[in-house]
Amino acid sequence: MRFERSHTRKAAFVAVASSLVLLASACGGGDDGSSSGDSGSSGGAALEGRGPITFATGKDTSGNLTNQVAAWNSQHPDEKVTVSELPESADQQRAQMIQNAQIKSDAFSVLNLDVVWTAEFAANRWVTELPPDQFPDLGKLLPSTLDTAKYRDKLYGVPVTSDGGLLYYRKDLLDKAGVQPPKTWEEMSAACAKVKALPEGKSMNCYAGQFEKYEGLTVNFSEAVNGAGGVVVGDDGKPNVDTPEALAGLNFLVDGLKSGEFPKASITYKEEEGRRAFQEGSLVFLRNWPYVYALAQKTDGSSKINGKFAVAPLPGMSSGGVSTLGGHNYAISEFAKNKATAADFIKFMSSEERQKANIEKTSQAPTWASLYDDPALNKQFPYLAPLKASIESAKSRPKVVKYGDVTTAIQEAAYGAMTGTMPPKDALAGLQTKLSTLITQ
Structure with missing residues (x-):
């Protein structure tokens, strides 16, 4: 998720530092059943x-936001944008944005929202x-990305990057x-x-994802369960996580740590910790977002693996996996x-021209469908075709207004099971009970 993703933050910077205590995360889509890119109706x-x-966004790990905002x-x-760069953690970003909103402050003008925050912020x-x-x-955007910007069929954001x-x-x-x-x-x-078994691989760890107790763990857990x-x-909106299939997914994570195939340190990994471990040559496999590609390919000495890696779809239990x-x-x-x-700044940043400039510099996934078919981009980023398919078939995290409590x-x-403080079966049974009280129809 950038989180994001994600993964997708940039800068021309004025740093904002509110210190907060977070719990709860954010949310997308609510009971939004919309999917089309129709721009005909007017509302709002x-x-x-x-x-x-002022543009409030997470920490710029790409280094390209300065260029985008400078443009x-x-x-x-007479309408200059100042960037307020929030922390790297998606949970902390959300917390600062909510604190700002709760006091009705005008300190932030445009918010860079994780796709799962839409319902909570709109509601x-x-x-x-x-x-x-x-x-x-x-x-002209991928329909799956536009759907994340709607709540109860109304538009509350514009997709600028996908993942x-x-x-x-x-x-x-x-x-x-x-x-x-x-x-x-x-x-x-x-x-x-x-x-x-190779001399070069003797000291390497097998695999890591994002296993720290934050939004990235929700993503990785969801992918393991779906996989x-x-x-x-x-699809009926009801929790159904106390199942043999979900247990098999959770056991993939639990057993990986227990067996040593996942490094012990990976229980502390967010996106950047995993990226750095992979770039330093200590991992054979890494689950992460598209933004990693451009950074791992750098030839300035920051990556030990440039030219030595490639990208594939996520694996699953018996066949290919499913992305969140x-x-x-x-x-x-x-x-x-x-x-x-x-509004004009959002139109500028979400335009085909700016999204193309951004992927060229950062490898972050665009939302314009046409860019996935661009020959030059496909030559530079050979994973674009499977990435488009991944995004179109990806599963959303729970679309609920109380997403913070749910995540x-x-x-x-998940963290309790992975760290051994509770048996996986008990963890899922407890989660099913908890989600049943949080998610109401």
């Missing part, structure tokens, strides 16, 4: 006011409903060991054993001044 109040604005500022000297009226007719390019989980692997070592990229967890374990054929919340849908939407704070400028419950159950 008129967006008025022009002048300087806007050079064209709009609490912390973000402004957007008139779709002011954003004429919505129909699908990918399996990064050491192609040089798999080739030398004579094995193909794995499609199942069992194949991944076998491939890792063969790589570790085993289970669900956390079913990630990405970020830009929304306008309900309490912002200069909302007309904020906290998921993290506590």
Whole structure:
């Protein structure tokens, strides 16, 4: 998730540092059943006011936000954007945005929201409903990304980056060991054993994801459950996590740590810790987001594996895995001044031109469908076609207004099982009970 994703933060910076205690995360989609990119209906109040604005976003791990915002500022000297760079942790970003909204502060104008935060921010009226007719390019975005920006069929954000989980692997070592990229967890374990039998692989760890107790663990747990054929919340909106399939998914994570195939330190990994471990050459396989690709390919000495790795779809229990849908939407704070400028900034940053410039520099997944078919981009980023398929088939995290409580419950159950403080079966039974009280129809 960037989280995100994700993965997707940038800078021209003024650093904001509120110190907060978080619990709860955010949420997407609510009972939003919408899916089309229709930009014909108008809704939402008129967006008025022009002048300087502030863009609140997570820590810029890509290094490219400065360029993107500078491009806007050079064209709009009287409507300059100042970046308030929030912490790297998605949970802490959300906490600061909520604190700002609860006191009705106008300190933030445009918010860079994780796709699962839409329902919570919209339901609490912390973000402004957007008139779709002011954003004429919505129909050109991947439908799955646009769906994340809606709540109860109304638009509250514009998708600027998407995300699908990918399996990064050491192609040089798999080739030398004579094995193909794995499609199942069992194949991944076998491939890792063969790589570790090589002199170059003797000291390497097999696999890591994002296992620290934060939003990334919700993503990785969900992918493990889905990859085993289970669900956390079913299509009917009801939790259904106390099942043999979910147990098989959780046991993949538990057994990986217990057996030593996952490094002990991975229980503390967020996106960046995993990326650095992979780039330093200590991992054979890594689950992470597309943004890692450009950083791992750098030739400035920051990556020891440039030219030595490749990307494949996530593996699953008996066949290919299932990604959790990630990405970020830009929304306008309900309490912002200069909302007309904020809307124009969002249109600028979400345009095909800016998204293309961003992927070229950062490898972050765009939301424009056309960019996945761009020949030059596919040559530079050969994983774009499978990534598009991954995003289109990815499963969303639970779409509930109380997402913060839901993701906290998921993290506590998964982390407890992975650290050995509760048996996996008990963890899932407790999680089912907890989710049943939090998710109401």
